[in-house]
Amino acid sequence: MPQPDASVAERLLAGFALQQKGRLVEAAAAYREVLARDPGQFDAWHLLGVIAAAQGDFAGAVDAIGRALAITADNAAAHYNMGYALEGLQRPAEAIAAYDRAIALRPDYVTAYANRGAAYCALKQYDAALPNFDRVLDFNPRDADALLARALVRREIKDSTGALADCDRALLLRPGDAAFHAARGAVLTDLHRHQDALACYDAALRLRPDFAEAHTNRGLAQAALGDATAALACFEQAIRSNPDLAAAHYHKGMHLTARGEHGAALACFDRAFALAPDHDYLFGQRLFTRMRLCDWTDFAAQTAQMTARIMRGERAAPAFIAVAVTDSPALHRRAAEIQTAAECPPNPVLGPIPPRAASAKIRLGYFSMDFRLHPVAQLTAGLFEAHDRERFELHAFSYGPNTGDALRRRLEKGFDHFHDVRTKTDVEIAALARERCIDIAIDLAGHTMDSRGGIFALRAAPVQASYIGYPASSGAAYIDYIIADRMVLPGEAEISEKIVRLPWFQVNDGSRPRAERSRAGLGLPEGRFIYCCFNNAYKFTPAVFDSWMRILTRVPDSVLLLPADTADAERNLGREALPRGADPARLIFAPRGEQAEYFARLAAADLFLDTLPFNAHTTASDALWAGLPVLTQLGQSYAGRVAASLLQTVGLAELITTTPSAYEDLAVALAKDPGRMTGLRQKLARRDSSLFDAKAFAGYIEAAYTQMSARHHAGLPPDHIEIAR
DSSP states (O other), X not given: OOOOOHHHHHHHHHHHHHHHTTOHXXXXXXXXXXXXXXXXXXXXXXXXXXXXXXXXXXXXXXXXXXXXXXXXXXXXXXHHHHHHHHHHTTOHHHHHHHHHHHHHHOTTOHHHHHHHHHHHHHTTOHHHXXXXXXXXHHHOTTXXXXXXXXXXXXXXXXXXXHHHHHHHHHHHHOXXXXXXHHHHHHHHHHTTOHHHHHHHHHXXXXXXXXXXXXXXXXXXXXXXXXXXXXXXXXXXXXXXHOTTOXXXXXXXXXXXXXXXXXXXXXXXXXXXXXXXXXXXXXXXXXXXXXXXXXXXXXXXXXXXXXXXHHHTTXXXXXXXXXXXXXXXXXXXXXXXXXXXXXXXXXXXXXXXXXXXXXOSSEEEEEEESOOSSSHHHHHHXXXXXXXXXXTEEEEEEEOSOOOOOHHHHHHHHHSSEEEEOTTSOHHHHHHHHHHTTOSEEEESOSSSTTOOHHHHHTOSSSEEEEEXXXXXXXXXXXXXXXXXXXXXXXXXXXXXXXXXXXXXXXXXXXXXXXXOXXXXXXXOOTTSEEEEOOSOGGGOOHHHHHHHHHHHHHSTTEEEEEEOOOHHHHHHHHHHHGGGTOOGGGEEEEOXXXXXXXHHHHHHOSEEEOOSSSOOSHHHHHHHHTTXXXXXXXXXXXXXXXXXXXXXXXXXXGGEESSHHHHXXXXXXXXXXXXXXXXXXXXXXXXXXXXXXXXXXXXXXXXXXXXXXXXXXXXXXXXXXXOOO
């Protein structure tokens, strides 16, 4: 056999020595000399690729290492380094294939397992990532970095208990590492142990005062503890520490949104978007904030882009925002499935619920963060009081704030058992529900802000249902039923749950006082036809506003009464009126005020103009209760059909339209026909409408609960249920 050229071997060794000393440019030159003499020299190509990767030239690294592997394909280190270079090019799927080959050649290649785990994390395939870090720790149980990596993966797959154990082990090995303290704090935040989380963030910041991520997460913990001032200070400190940290800008924006400072929030979201346009949920939050401000810049294009991203499976917007922006049941379900998979996937940690015999009473568990002065509680308070206590035992699981207001006190008395579980983890709450043998768990929140879907992911009860708080499918396989009616859910194709259809779906409290119809003292013009809409400003879309302005121009003596939520929204709406041919002075803005003042304004108006794709919900029933007719346009989705359901229930189906032109024509015709308007008001003056009969509604929903429970105890799977009058 021919002997290798001695000078080639010498230059190769010289290059390797230079590389070991960090003299990479000289080492690369030596390897090129070798290749000039022997283009088939594997080591020279391989090491040249390693140097390229070290210099950040990942494309050059892939080329050089690829040439090496074409010469010798069974070198584990070369496959590993190819994977590293591919990761540098942000090609994680190809990197995983390279690590697979390295591990096949060397099953004990620990760093290849670690890097393969990281590549799976880049693809957000956390279930696939986990075994890689398990394998690293099999080789070295004291590898603190692997423990931290596994903790972060376990956090992603909602194994908070396992993540906390890994953080604790890692901190024993490396107590002086700020990142480990911060990671433990994040896990404790997931577990709703916010005070303990603060201690971890404080420890991290003592070690590293400029740790922007720790400041950000500390802000989230402070917000959860109700200290808004401290939370904002944390976000601002994070931004000072690292102005390019998108998460800090995003969470500051979310915090400002919760305070109603939408203009300042939008500036935060814009900055976050400039830094990280693919940040989870940012695209939708930014669009939604603009909607709150009635800033419709590029609205159609932005909506189309959000829709496309959601349908591709991206976390472009929270599910609630998808519901608010579009009238597509398919998109609503897809957004919900994405959010469920990301935030509250099925969690088997508590195991299956053991079979138990049917009890004398069906135990109902109602779960909410809004057992306080809130629209959901205002609607449902009468239902809880009306339930038949001979057949049902009622439990409230309240994981929101205890505001101590009058409605909260009423709700606490309205249940047989009121559990304040806001300091408990999802596991603890689900375990408590199981301990109390809850038969049916009813989620009153769905994908709304501060909801706790993880409770249901753990199976709090053998039967789980969604009702009233979220007007769309949960997208969660563990929610068995959605309680609705035939108007809001006429079909089933885009609903993950089985549908329970009641004669009408929205319960109402019929014990409220009614306001007299008078404009005195309300600052409203006498002698003019007053259209109104007291929906939240994010429900005002350009298409809806187009219709409203056309209505105003066709009814010259009319005005439009809107809520004075923000000065920015008022200015933007006034500016939008002009190019539509309407005088901005015909838009009247009034504060919502206290409940009595709010109902007085509703009673004083002439016609409520509904919105699409997101109808008035509680606001529509408020208007009807106040004797104010509601004009709606029927949408495709649950959220866009609620007002139609309410109108049908009160016997005013003639106010349901199906096209913008029909909506506008009827709004104009009614304004010009006082006799017809009087007739509509007379219908609403009847106090015997079933919409406001909580006792009657309780009987129908109890019939549904009885069927759900009976199916379960008969060993039958959930199925559609129809409850007739």
